[in-house]
Amino acid sequence: MTFPPFAVAVDLVVFTIRNDELCVLTIKRGEAPYKGRVALPGGFVLPNEDLEAAAQRELAEETGVGASHDTHLEQLATYGAPKRDPRIRTVSVAYLAFAADLPEPVAGTDAASAKWMPVSEALEIKLAFDHSTILKDGLERARAKLEYSTLATAFCPAEFTIADIRNVYELVWGIAIDPRNFHRKVLASVGFVEPTGELVSQGRGRPAQAFRAGPAVQLHPPIARGT
Amino acid sequence: MTFPPFAVAVDLVVFTIRNDELCVLTIKRGEAPYKGRVALPGGFVLPNEDLEAAAQRELAEETGVGASHDTHLEQLATYGAPKRDPRIRTVSVAYLAFAADLPEPVAGTDAASAKWMPVSEALEIKLAFDHSTILKDGLERARAKLEYSTLATAFCPAEFTIADIRNVYELVWGIAIDPRNFHRKVLASVGFVEPTGELVSQGRGRPAQAFRAGPAVQLHPPIARGT
DNA sequence: TTGGATAATCATCAGTATGACGATAATTAT
DNA sequence: ATAATTATCGTCATACTGATGATTATCCAA
Structure with missing residues (x-):
């Protein structure tokens, strides 16, 4: 028996938070198809x-x-429409990755230039191939996972404050969250975060407790979006 | 540029409920590898x-x-370990499908024999390739989706009773569920089911209201497993 | 025909989670 | 010091949950 030959690729949706914006790692294609x-x-x-x-x-x-660093990597979905690559x-x-703030990306072998692009911006332009669809799916997955998983800590450095986590939720969900209720929920979700005992000053305002990621992977109870 | 050639396949995890058991569609391989x-x-x-x-x-x-019949089909995940096919x-x-009780399957082209096998049994034997892993992932996905989606109705015929849905949950989750609380939750989840006005007698006991699937896809509020 | 046995459906109650929002505490900027 | 700012704690009414009692409508056997 003979098998129709396919090329198999991986594509990455890498999210991070930079300058108070949710950003996605992008490249500018140096070659056809979709050059530039x-x-x-x-x-x-x-x-x-x-x-x-x-x-x-x-x-x-x-x-x-x-990737083992501070980065979470998971399979997103597979795209195989017959004409997706001409x-x-x-x-x-497609794989989905979440990273704490990283240094500026290094242009790799097949990348003419790699850079972090705000997701809001990336959603508005037409990406190469079916990458706009992949990005949309990745964003929706990330939003959903915040509800029931401890994913948010993957966007944070080893030590963080509750406000840091809240910031992740607000930027990824794109909505404002009441700090008081959020604070209560995070502490109520067993194993989500554990206090280090340290205090960190974030600029103005009362200094916050420092936390590190707890052992939990799932949130009990979850932190729901909207009502 | 040249591309390493791959074979690309789809595998199906098709669940249905037969004889009060969660079953999965299986074949017996007629050819090597894993013949028999x-x-x-x-x-x-x-x-x-x-x-x-x-x-x-x-x-x-x-x-x-x-598949448009009564069958829900969704992508599960992709498996590509280098030696998974010798x-x-x-x-x-892999795709995941949920079907209302179907007629006995027909042996297809590359299937020596296709049949419904209880999931409990399929989990205990070693399936060909990495299909045991795929089955486990599919089962976990199905279990999770029952919590927040209206998936259960995909296992039911066009008209069903609350007890039918409860039966789906009990068989897929493998636990007993209190009929009174479950009844309350199903009716509280807007758009999950809508009454047809008919009564159906299930044998002994008080006849039940008949329902059909409602327009909702997501459950609000969800129906949680365990506590 | 009647008295179970069985299953559907309704009802109650206490514990918990949620959203809205008031109050206090601990810093920095002026 | 005083104001502005952010963290953190409390309160309250409402909603949802699990446990469980009560009622209703059937079938079945005596």
Whole structure:
């Protein structure tokens, strides 16, 4: 029996928070197709490489960060419409990554230029391939995961304050959250955060307790969006 | 530039409820590798076929059911470990389907024999390829989706009773649920079900109201597992 | 025909979570 | 010092949850 040959790629939706904005890692394509167009970083999977390993490799190439660092990586979905890549039949497995504020990305092998772009901006332009769809799906996944998982800590450095976490929720969900109720909920969700005992001053206002990520992965009870 | 060639397949986790048991559609492989082993149905994606279309096609081939019927189909995840198929480097996009009780499946092209197997049984044997992992992931996804989506109605015929839905939850979650609280919650979740006005007698006991699926897709509020 | 047995449906109650919002505490900027 | 700012604690009415009692409408067996 013979098999129709496909190219298999991984694409990355890497979110971080910079300058009080939710940003996504983008590249500007240096070659056809879609030359000069903004795209998500990604590349073909090597003949003997696991899918997740390929995603890790691309992530490291583009950001210079070993993914185990502070970075959460998970499979998002797979896109395989017949004409999505005009060159050859390609199936792309998209991965979603969340990173604490990273240094400016390093242009990798196949990236003419990589940079963090505010998500609001990336959503308004037409990305290469079906990357606009992938970005939208990734954003929706991230928003949903904040509700029932401890994902938000992945956007924060090792030590953070409740306000830092609230900031993540507000920027990702794009809504304002009552600080008092949010504070109560975070502390009520067992294993979400644990106090370090330190106080940190954030500029003006009363200094805040420092916390580190707790052992929980799921939030009990969850923190719901809207009503 | 040249691309490493991959085979791309779709595999199906099709759940239904038969004889008061959660069952999954399985085939017995007729050819090597894993000849004679139980596997999930699936097959290679055609050169010009969309991934979801391939899943629909496989579903129709194995069950004889047009997927739009009463069947919900969604992408589960993609599996691409380098050695998962000993013949050639293969990436498999798994799809999850939920069906109301279907007629006995029809053996399809590449299936020596297709049949419904209780999930409890399928979990205990070693399936071909990495299909045991796929099945486990599919089951967990199904369990999770019951909490916040109206998925349960996909397991029911067009008209059903609250007890029918409860039965779905009990069988998929594998736990007993209090009928009184469950009844209350289902009716409280707006758009989950709407009454047809009919009464149906289920054998002994007071006859139940008949319902049909409502317009909602998400449950508000959700119906939580455990505490 | 009647008295279970069975299942659907309604009702109650206490514990918990939620949103709105008032009050206090601890800093920095002026 | 005083004002502005942010963290944190409290209060309250409402909503949701799990446990459980009570009622209703059937079928079935004596």
